[in-house]
Amino acid sequence: MSLLIAEEVGKNYQVGEVVIPALRGVSFAIDPASFVSFIGPSGSGKTTLLNLIGCLDMPTSGRLTVAGADVGTLDRKQSASFRGANIGFIFQDFNLLPVLTVSENIEYPLLMVQKVPPGERRRRVTALLEAVGMVDQQDKYPDQISGGQKQRVAVARALVTNPKLVLADEPTANLDHQTAYMVLNLMKKMRDEFKTTFIFSTHDQKIVGEAEIIYLLEDGELKGKEVKGGKNNG
Amino acid sequence: MANLFKIAVRNLLRYKRRTLLTASLITVGVVFVLVFVAVAGSFKNMMIGQITDSMIGHVQVHRKGFVASIETLPLNLNLKGGAIARLEKILDAQPEVEAYSPRVKFGGMFSNFTETSSIRLTAIDPEREFKTVPLLPGRVTAGSKELKTGGILIPELLARGMKVKPGDPVVIVATNADGSVNGKQFTVTGVMESATGPGGRDGYIHLGDARELLRMEDRQVSEYAVRLKKFGNLAAFSAKLEGILAGELNQQGKPLFEVHAWEKLSPFFNIARMIDLMTLFIKLMLIAIVLISIMNVMIMAVYERIREIGTIAAIGTQPGKILSMFVIEGFCMGVAGALIGNSVGIGIVQLLNILKIRYDFGQQQGIVLQAGISPADILVISATVIVVSVIASLQPAFKASRMEPIKALRHV
């Protein structure tokens, strides 16, 4: 069963009198434990699509089902709960909370979004600190670590709740190449380890190669799909 | 909850200078209010104490209509025989009453054998009077406080104007109730400084002398001054006494007595009211300071952290939790301001008491300022500051909780 099904999904932005079609009837399906990338030129609709998948926005038309839930039907509180339970986010600018340490940032979703008991919390945070190689930095604050380290912490934070899906909009845009590869490899390793689906967007041709399924967006339309390793799921 | 507090406190410490500035603004406000409440309150209590304890008493009872025509001190409105007995029986039965004193008030002429002046006199039973208005003996500045039959305590102004000193013989001439005039010689026992307020320039003689001078065949009383064990019971007690005495009717079926608390008898009540009003305004200013400064800081805090709000909202933090995060920040700032403000305020009040600042009130000189803050004051002021802080942060916090995650995340 697919984790994600998009059926003729459209999204229009209304700016004053003008309607801007950012997505025009996009359809696809993504299986669990996939490592997917959406690429395309600036303004092609990548962010718009990821926002819809992440339940941060609602489609204007069509139907988008994420983990069995119709995204268009959730209200404010429901979508917050849904995101907290099913989706991890990795941001272009890392978006760690500056007043929390590395380990507190990773712990945050378990504490403030889900209600995980302390022992379990500690166990999961430690596991992720180890997985992303940040154990010795765990008591530092975000402004005391590098960009690459921040993004590793962000990956850990996204994964700590065991989400079905992790979304990353341009996760490497603020990192140099070497660090970008490292972060992508970390994401892939996490996919292997936790069987989480990763969807990321990028317009960086070089790192696109790291994805296993690549969707090409252009002007709000899906223009192509490339599957590596022969795995094709439509 | 503990984690919300941790995040709130860390966010406050993130902008140390701003937090410090706001907290000190609240602190200054709290200090001002506390010191004002303490000083004004002590002044007010001293003033009320001076007025009630040196002259008026806490409550007075007269025959109905006496106070309305008090300027003329009408002898025909005195209480007589049966009424006196009924009233004293009632007063004796009240557990709140510490002491009460019957007085006869009348006007007369005062002569030192060369000059004559008018005088208002209060005839008293010294022992009972001094129990009812304990500061009265203190007003005697020259001569003796021991008022015996044949003696008179005269007001300072009269003593100075008529050049009379203790031991001098004087004559009092008065018109009695049926219009005939009578005179009696007295010896000046003492000179007393005047108290502030009506009746403050009265002379005092013994009740027995008044009966003789006014040719009263039976016992008569113009007013009863009553002292309560607890001044705080005043309002309740006067209401109660009024209720009891309303049932005492004369032969015509009209009420016989009237009850007045001190505040109806002294213009100083308005000053006391004024002090209360000023205190209220100072408190309102404190509320305004807290409201505006906290709101200002919280609006800034929300604005600066829009992207952080977007992040935590996207991750799935419920709006209610985001709201509490910011409200708790305001709450913590209020608590800090209240704590520091109260400590500093109490310190300053203690200091004022240690310094023994003296001031004059009316004829009373060198009264030592006795500033005091009650735990209730501190509690009310702290609670006000904290509640207002929370209210002030509600609007910005609500705004934060309603933010659309994508819009907030896009914010630069």
Ligand SMILES: Nc1ncnc2c1ncn2[C@@H]1O[C@H](COP(=O)(O)OP(=O)(O)OP(=O)(O)O)[C@@H](O)[C@H]1O
């Ligand atoms: N909030 C918005 N209001 C109006 N128009 C918008 C809004 N967000 C995006 N758009 C428009 O929708 C289209 C798709 O934008 P989107 O941000 O999804 O592109 P993108 O592929 O993410 O681009 P980039 O690579 O620059 O991030 C663009 O034409 C953009 O101008």
Ligand SMILES: [Mg+2]
């Ligand atoms: Mg984008």
